[in-house]
Amino acid sequence: MQPLEMSAVDLVAALRQGDITAVESATVFLDRIEATNGSINAFLAVDREGALARAADIDARRKAGKPVGPLAGLPVALKDVLCTSDMPTTCASKMLEGFRPPYDADVVARLRRADAVFLGKTNMDEFAMGGSNENSAFGPVRNPWDLSRTPGGSSGGSAACVAGDMAPVAIGSDTGGSIRQPAGLCGITGLKPTYGRVSRRGLIAFASSLDQIGPMARSAADCALIMETIAGHDPGDSTSLAVDVPRYTDLLDRPLAGVRIGRVPEHFAAGLDPEVAKGVEEAFAVLMAAGATVHDVQLPHAKYGIPTYYLVAPCEASSNLARYDGAHYGHRCKDLGQRTAGHTGGFESPLVEMYCRSRAEGFGPEVKRRIMLGTYALSAGYYEAYYAKALRVRRLIRQDYLDAFQTVDLIGGPVSATPAFKLGEKTDDPLAMYLVDLYTVGTNLAGVGGISFPCGFTKSGLPIGFQLQAPPLAEPLLLQAADRFQRLTDWHRRRPQAVGVAKT
Amino acid sequence: MSTTAPYTTIIGLEVHVQLMTRTKLFCGCSTKFGGAPNTQVCPTCLGLPGSLPVMNRRAFDLALRAALALECTIAPFTKWDRKNYFYPDLPKGYQISQFDLPFSSDGFLEVVDPKGAFEPCRVGIVRVHLEEDAGKSMHDEAAGTGDTRIDLNRAGTPLCEIVTQPDLRSPQDARAWLNELKLLLVYLGVSDCNMQEGSLRVDANVNLHIPQPDGRIAKTPIVEIKNMNSFRSVERALTYEAARQWEDWQATKAEMGKTPKQTRGWDDPAGITRAQRHKEESSDYRYFPEPDLVPVTVSQQQIASIRGEMGEPPVSLRKTLAAKWNIPAYDADVLVNQGRELVDYFEDLATRVGEGKVASNWMQQDVLRILNETNGTVSDFTVRPEGLADLIGRIKKGDFDTSRAREIFAEMVTSGRPVDNVVAGMGIAAVSDDDVISLCRELLAANPKIVADVKSGKEQAAAGLIGQAKKKNANVNPGKVRAVCIDLIRGME
Numbered sequence: 001m002q003p004l005e006m007s008a009v010d011l012v013a014a015l016r017q018g019d020i021t022a023v024e025s026a027t028v029f030l031d032r033i034e035a036t037n038g039s040i041n042a043f044l045a046v047d048r049e050g051a052l053a054r055a056a057d058i059d060a061r062r063k064a065g066k067p068v069g070p071l072a073g074l075p076v077a078l079k080d081v082l083c084t085s086d087m088p089t090t091c092a093s094k095m096l097e098g099f100r101p102p103y104d105a106d107v108v109a110r111l112r113r114a115d116a117v118f119l120g121k122t123n124m125d126e127f128a129m130g131g132s133n134e135n136s137a138f139g140p141v142r143n144p145w146d147l148s149r150t151p152g153g154s155s156g157g158s159a160a161c162v163a164g165d166m167a168p169v170a171i172g173s174d175t176g177g178s179i180r181q182p183a184g185l186c187g188i189t190g191l192k193p194t195y196g197r198v199s200r201r202g203l204i205a206f207a208s209s210l211d212q213i214g215p216m217a218r219s220a221a222d223c224a225l226i227m228e229t230i231a232g233h234d235p236g237d238s239t240s241l242a243v244d245v246p247r248y249t250d251l252l253d254r255p256l257a258g259v260r261i262g263r264v265p266e267h268f269a270a271g272l273d274p275e276v277a278k279g280v281e282e283a284f285a286v287l288m289a290a291g292a293t294v295h296d297v298q299l300p301h302a303k304y305g306i307p308t309y310y311l312v313a314p315c316e317a318s319s320n321l322a323r324y325d326g327a328h329y330g331h332r333c334k335d336l337g338q339r340t341a342g343h344t345g346g347f348e349s350p351l352v353e354m355y356c357r358s359r360a361e362g363f364g365p366e367v368k369r370r371i372m373l374g375t376y377a378l379s380a381g382y383y384e385a386y387y388a389k390a391l392r393v394r395r396l397i398r399q400d401y402l403d404a405f406q407t408v409d410l411i412g413g414p415v416s417a418t419p420a421f422k423l424g425e426k427t428d429d430p431l432a433m434y435l436v437d438l439y440t441v442g443t444n445l446a447g448v449g450g451i452s453f454p455c456g457f458t459k460s461g462l463p464i465g466f467q468l469q470a471p472p473l474a475e476p477l478l479l480q481a482a483d484r485f486q487r488l489t490d491w492h493r494r495r496p497q498a499v500g501v502a503k504t
Numbered sequence: 505m506s507t508t509a510p511y512t513t514i515i516g517l518e519v520h521v522q523l524m525t526r527t528k529l530f531c532g533c534s535t536k537f538g539g540a541p542n543t544q545v546c547p548t549c550l551g552l553p554g555s556l557p558v559m560n561r562r563a564f565d566l567a568l569r570a571a572l573a574l575e576c577t578i579a580p581f582t583k584w585d586r587k588n589y590f591y592p593d594l595p596k597g598y599q600i601s602q603f604d605l606p607f608s609s610d611g612f613l614e615v616v617d618p619k620g621a622f623e624p625c626r627v628g629i630v631r632v633h634l635e636e637d638a639g640k641s642m643h644d645e646a647a648g649t650g651d652t653r654i655d656l657n658r659a660g661t662p663l664c665e666i667v668t669q670p671d672l673r674s675p676q677d678a679r680a681w682l683n684e685l686k687l688l689l690v691y692l693g694v695s696d697c698n699m700q701e702g703s704l705r706v707d708a709n710v711n712l713h714i715p716q717p718d719g720r721i722a723k724t725p726i727v728e729i730k731n732m733n734s735f736r737s738v739e740r741a742l743t744y745e746a747a748r749q750w751e752d753w754q755a756t757k758a759e760m761g762k763t764p765k766q767t768r769g770w771d772d773p774a775g776i777t778r779a780q781r782h783k784e785e786s787s788d789y790r791y792f793p794e795p796d797l798v799p800v801t802v803s804q805q806q807i808a809s810i811r812g813e814m815g816e817p818p819v820s821l822r823k824t825l826a827a828k829w830n831i832p833a834y835d836a837d838v839l840v841n842q843g844r845e846l847v848d849y850f851e852d853l854a855t856r857v858g859e860g861k862v863a864s865n866w867m868q869q870d871v872l873r874i875l876n877e878t879n880g881t882v883s884d885f886t887v888r889p890e891g892l893a894d895l896i897g898r899i900k901k902g903d904f905d906t907s908r909a910r911e912i913f914a915e916m917v918t919s920g921r922p923v924d925n926v927v928a929g930m931g932i933a934a935v936s937d938d939d940v941i942s943l944c945r946e947l948l949a950a951n952p953k954i955v956a957d958v959k960s961g962k963e964q965a966a967a968g969l970i971g972q973a974k975k976k977n978a979n980v981n982p983g984k985v986r987a988v989c990i991d992l993i994r995g996m997e
């Protein structure tokens with residue numbers, strides 16, 4: 001088997017056994033990226049030189065009998081929201097174009113210590129705000145299953161590069177569904193861990209209380225492998241959980257017998273695409289055949305998920321993004337003060353002019369929209385009606401989940417209401433775009449974990465995603481259930497035709 | 505407070521003190537003052553993308569100590585909030601502070617004058633909270649370009665904000681109260697309260713209550729005064745501002761509520777306050793809970809352990825000292841106001857001397873006088889309590905009188921030598937003439953070369969004998985040894 005087709009687990013084993021070198025493996029993926037990124041636009045930066053040097057170093061150490069990390073030689077793509085000291089980090093924004101952080105994100109440092117090989121930085125919605133990857137300042141990502149369609153977002157580049165065989169594994173971030181929804185639309189597996197399971201240090205913040213980093217790969221087993229490296233307590237992130245990291249890969253192969261899976265009837269109400277509904281129902285059947293039982297559960301406040309999310313997230317974002325002001329780093333307007341003396345061009349001071357014009361030029365329209373939403377909702381006189389109320393509803397939503405998990409072990413359902421939609425289809429309708437997060441925001445608001453994996457295809461050949469959500473820190477069960485499903489199905493093994501199947 | 509003024513001055517203070525931590529509030533950078541610009545910074549205090557804060561527990565504990573000493577109620581649960589505003593010295597675009605759930609509230613600090621120059625003045629504390637400092641903007645006026653330079657060394661330094669009730673009634677009271685607050689915080693080891701280095705900053709809110717003929721009290725608009733860089737400036741600024749408001753009232757009859765709260769800056773050289781731009785006080789800071797930090801809980805055990813390490817605050821230490829050493833309240837006040845180290849010195853001295861009042865007199869009349877003259881601190885003071893106790897003991901023994909002792913003391917201070925040595929050096933323990941002559945004879949016999957040199961006219965060669973003489977008898981007077989030796993050599997001719 002060639003590296004392009006191998007699972008991350010198999011590739012790590014092949015590297016360990018010497019069946020393939022890290023340089024060979026990196027080269028194959030780098031060549032694949034070179035051949036296909038032009039049509040997919042999954043990568044914003046590719047570090048061929050760095051990756052090959054790193055791979056050569058790992059090969060040399062292995063050859064010399066020196067210790068190597070658990071992921072030695074495994075190529076990994078990083079969403080461009082993660083700080084990397086050796087590659088630019090832009091958040092797909094003009095605001096940070098060319099920005100190079102002086103430090104690695106905790107996740108990046110952990111992967112480096114595990115001897116993963118970074119291929120490059122993946123495209124995304126600007127500052128992780130969006131569900132279609134069309135909000136990137138550097139062009140949309142195309143879905144490898146149909147180049148006229150979106151890969152989803154905001155981790156669209158990470159999803160598309162795995163689906164398009166440009167990387168066996170990618171790291172994404174999920175604030176309202178940004179790992180699970182693109183994983184669903186691209187036919188791959190993506191895990192959004194429990195809030196605090198993976199350190200956020202070095203993850204450029206969108207909404208701090210919702211953001212969580214997770215793995216995106218072809219299978220649950222591959223996600224389990226990556227979680228063993230990236231999860232864990234970080235004293236540098238106050239919200240990181242000081243809880244031991246289980247050996248996720250050892251906990252996969254357990255029967256599902258007796259596992260109770262909840263099904264939320266409202267998930268199947270109007271708006272759900274019939275083909276998606278069918279795929280999801282069939283997935284429930286597979287899980288039942290594996291021994292799980294399915295029960296209806298209620299999430300009474302789920303209907304407030306989208307409005308709650310679109311208050312909490314923009315409020316935090318409006319503050320998190322205040323630092324991009326042109327004063328210290330990032331984009332600064334180039335022609336400040338180019339006016340006749342005595343005229344400030346309507347700005348009350350040169351400082352205010354720098355702020356306004358740098359931010360007006362540096363941020364894209366969706367980012368500006370959310371900054372304005374959040375600024376408004378936090379303003380004196382509106383705080384109680386919007387932000388404070390959203391926090392109260394958020395607590396109710398979390399309580400819904402905790403209550404439901406008294407009677408079931410997992411909650412299953414669709415990831416998104418429709419398969420991948422056409423590029424441009426929703427760009428003029430922000431509210432329609434916000435609804436793509438309908439089934440995913442609850443997980444983030446509740447701070448629990450969720451996984452998305454393929455459970456079928458539409459007649460036109462687009463992947464359909466299935467989502468499982470679990471109580472806090474129940475990642476082993478999420479991975480176990482998804483892995484069991486993948487042992488019984490082969491949806492996750494299908495490769496897209498659009499950009500050519502990997503040659504054997 | 506003046507009883508003749510036709511109004512009452514109402515003053516409340518907002519004091520920011522920098523906590524004495526080695527590192528900043530949310531990162532590991534040094535808080536040391538005076539470093540080259542932007543050398544004590546990291547991704548967190550630079551506000552770089554992806555950076556996160558982690559609370560410095562030491563800072564929190566110091567702030568707790570201050571709040572407990574100010575008799576505040578400690579909240580069992582407190583959280584952090586973001587105060588959002590744009591400014592170049594605030595790299596994140598928000599300051600991490602505490603808004604609606606400060607860690608402590610509702611305390612007081614009383615100041616009493618032992619001489620009775622003013623009434624005891626008890627000032628309520630509305631709240632004490634913790635927050636991070638901003639950096640420093642330096643407007644480069646000299647370059648003529650209007651450039652602003654930013655130094656972020658200070659950004660993230662822990663600050664304790666202490667907000668008082670409007671309980672002060674005169675600029676003099678405000679100054680006295682600030683002195684007491686500073687003394688307390690220094691005693692607690694919470695802050696060095698160095699205003700020059702910005703580790704203590706004061707803003708004052710002031711207005712006038714003016715009784716009207718109909719019995720109503722008219723209140724002038726509250727003015728917040730900023731930019732006062734010493735307690736003396738605070739007193740002057742408040743005095744000026746009260747007078748200004750009185751004039752303004754007489755001219756306009758403008759009352760509180762009809763105009764927004766005004767901010768005025770104190771111009772120390774000019775001795776006046778000036779109105780500052782309006783927009784700064786109309787900002788909406790959009791406070792909301794800081795999602796990057798977890799709430800802090802404080803247990804009774806933690807409070808007990810902080811209390812345990814607090815030491816005695818000045819207010820009770822004054823009473824303790826007066827009672828324990830039987831010294832007047834005035835003496836105890838002077839001693840305590842000089843700080844913990846001086847009190848320790850005094851207690852050590854008093855223990856050795858056995859008489860508090862004698863020790864106190866020496867402290868007040870001699871030690872403090874010299875410290876003031878030399879601008880020194882007691883920790884650097886050359887005469888330690890055992891040396892001074894020794895001197896005082898010798899007075900009691902009748903070795904010399906107090907005025908002679910003062911001379912000896914002055915010499916001890918400058919030379920750093922003990923009493924005996926100084927006494928000897930001053931020729932006080934006299935060596936008899938016979939002893940000097942026989943000593944010189946010995947020296948001359950042992951040093952024929954020096955004798956020859958002096959004979960040949962080089963009298964300075966005799967200096968070589970003095971060191972040897974001092975070794976044989978430390979009490980000999982060097983000038984006398986020299987004269988005797990030269991006389992004896994001349995006598996040999």
Ligand SMILES: [Zn+2]
Binds near residue numbers: 528531533548549660
């Ligand atoms: Zn720092």
